[in-house]
Amino acid sequence: MPIHDLPHEARIAASLDVRAEEPAGEPGHRPPTVPGSSPRPAGPPAPTTNVGVDRMRVIGDGFRFVTAWSLRVIIVAAALWLLWWVLEKVWFGVLPILLALIVATVLAPVVQLGRRIGLPSSLSTILTLLLSLALLAGVVAGLVPSIAGQSQQIFDQAGEGVGQVRSWISGPPLNLDDAQVDEYLTSAVSWIQERSSDAAGAVASGLGAVGSALVTLALMLVLLFFFLKDGPKFLPWVRRTTGRTVGRHLTEALTRMWSTLGGFIRTQAIVSAVDAVLIGIGLLVLQVPLALTLAVLTFLGGFIPIVGAVVAGGIAVLVALVTQGVTSALIVLVIVLAVQQIEGNVLQPMLQGRSMQMHPGIVLLAVAGGSTLFGIIGAFLAVPFAATFVVGLRYLSEQVDLRSGDVSAAETPFATPEGYVAGAQAEHAAAAARETEQAAMAAAQHGSVASAAPPRPGFLAWLCGRH
Template sequence: MPMTAPDSPASSASPENGGRDPRLEVAFGVRVAAWWSVCFVAIIVALWLLVRLLNSISLVTITVTVAVMITALLEPAVRFLHRLGVPRALAGILVFVLGIVGLSFLVWFVVTQVTDSSELIQNELQDAAETIRDWLINGPLELKVQDAEKYTTNLGDTLSEHRDTIVNGFLQTANSAIAIISGSVFCLFATLFLMLDDGAIFRWFVRIFPPHTREHVAEGGVAAWKTLTVYMRSLVLLAALNALAMVPVMMIAGMPLVVPLAVLLFLGSLVPLIGVLVAGAVVCLIALVANGITSAIVVGIALVLVVQLFGNLLNPIILGKFVNIHPLAILVTVTAGTLVAGIFGAFVAVPLVAVINNVAHAVRQHHRSLPGNVAEPAGDANGSAGDAAGDADGATRQEA
């Protein structure tokens, strides 16, 4: 049924009985809104089913995702060696071995530091809770003892009492130690195959689609891989810079547990916004217990300056304009990813959104570059103004 305007001649009479068609008595805007609502609900249902499917095979989902992200981090080194004349297979094996050894050493170092210092960090945080409790009671707020303990001491005791439950719940996501080992082996083999692959997997994936859409899929795949490669390089580099820059600050402040706290800052920086906020809060609390309120304020200011300096100056240089997401979108994305898939969801949420955004933009650009389509109008770096005008013009041409 054509969507004609309510006041057009076609909508005034029905060809069957000569009267008004009751379907066209609904306002045109309402019909458009209804179709949009149906499409939106269909998309939400499809996404929900996809999330349920991926969650039902979470071991495969997590291991393949981690393998792809590790490959995106190491694959530029393979290309560099290949340009120097090293055969592709040999370059892939060399980078895989060196990369896995380096990552294994990093994981071992992090685990040992966290394990050896977990009791000390817990005691320091408990002391920080006591310090804050005394300030709430005896400070300018003058809270009641019960209210102060509800926000400090009782909260710390609750976290300490349920620590085993939290750890067990984390381990239950992998079902058993065998699942963790099998997932790790699967991830290593998947990473090796991806490192040795020279685009064969992607070409096979493109051939699945209908012939008239393969060029669009190829353009989207190139944009997705470039986005993921640039993002992973930037993420690890900025996380390392944040942690290393805070080491001399913590040493000058005379804080304990400098190395474990630097490791904590590195891990927290891997999760945009939320991760570094949590890690920074822990660092400031330990500075409060060790050296008092002045040291905590100075360390907090230094941490904010370091994160802002590297985030605003180095991040645009490393990422360019290829991965450009508004901070509010990052916050919403990380929060949604955490609610859906926990820590893993928070880690992959931002690169997933960046990939989807750049793939959509690359497909639109490729479509407009085809003969007979409208060229990309001049606009800003992201082409937002041109996208809207081009989409409207393209829709008009298709209807005509």
């Protein structure tokens, strides 16, 4: 019988027998002899526990998986770095857009109310902006006389407060004498004088910042007008530009982000207003100077969660300490802490839904990162940005659940009809994938699929996960 008609094991044995019978003197017909070995080892191979798929194949597939995801992470990180670099270059133009979007979420319901009562879109937008500016001007006009009239009183009482602090320092437990206190004060004055040039430079840069802020404010007002006037036309334009599939996803995701951002800003405004009223009443009862100004500062600080409330409360306590002494400062501190406890345990849980809340650690990290990178504006924008980012992650997770078949479109709360259609398509794709997988498994069990390993994908297909 020819060798090629024999079984696999018999062909191996026959080839070994043939090689054993070849002439020893003809080079190239036999492999080099290994010392201590025979041409045909006696006995069967040693038993192995690896009776299934070769272990190295499994390990290699694992390394391929890790390598593919590592490359994807590197590519995503590079794209984010490039986006960040571009954002830094165009930040002066991006900032008015972000501020206009945040203000638009607050004023959009007022513009919609004007449309519902029959006003043209342009007229409703103009009236809303004029009323908002008039309200802001009224608040400023009401605070300026108070600040101008009570500033001198604070400066006069600050000298008495410094004397009280000096008396406290000279007593126990510090027990510093007047000479040591004077030495420390002299050192502080010298330190300030040495940096007077830096202060002058800071003033000059501050004037430049004021000019930049005025330009940013003007751009923000112009953009705000167009956002409020033409806002309802934006999502239809997105769907026309990107196509039906991407347009549906963008419509749903952007609608959720807009609703979350608007709800967050309005809720923070209500919470901050309650804090400002309660703390302002306490300051008025104690007759602390600049009580109304401190109340407005508390309201503005409320838009920077955690950090803003602490800073505004600290300023109120400091003013009370300088003007009225330790007892009044302690009472103000108790009022501030009580109001913050009411805010954290009653107001925010009642006004904000669970879907809008974030862990305090995330809030602190967002505020710290935003303030480090972009100052006060960054601290103000950090939490709204984090809230919209979380909404985007939740939408992606929801789409993964629909694609995997873990949830159905009927169980998912969608914000738009376009989102429901996109969810139904994802659910249909999950059902089709399950049917294909079940058919392949059934075919493999019946032996209708070839046992040969599938061909390896190309590099781009492997990197994109298509294998």
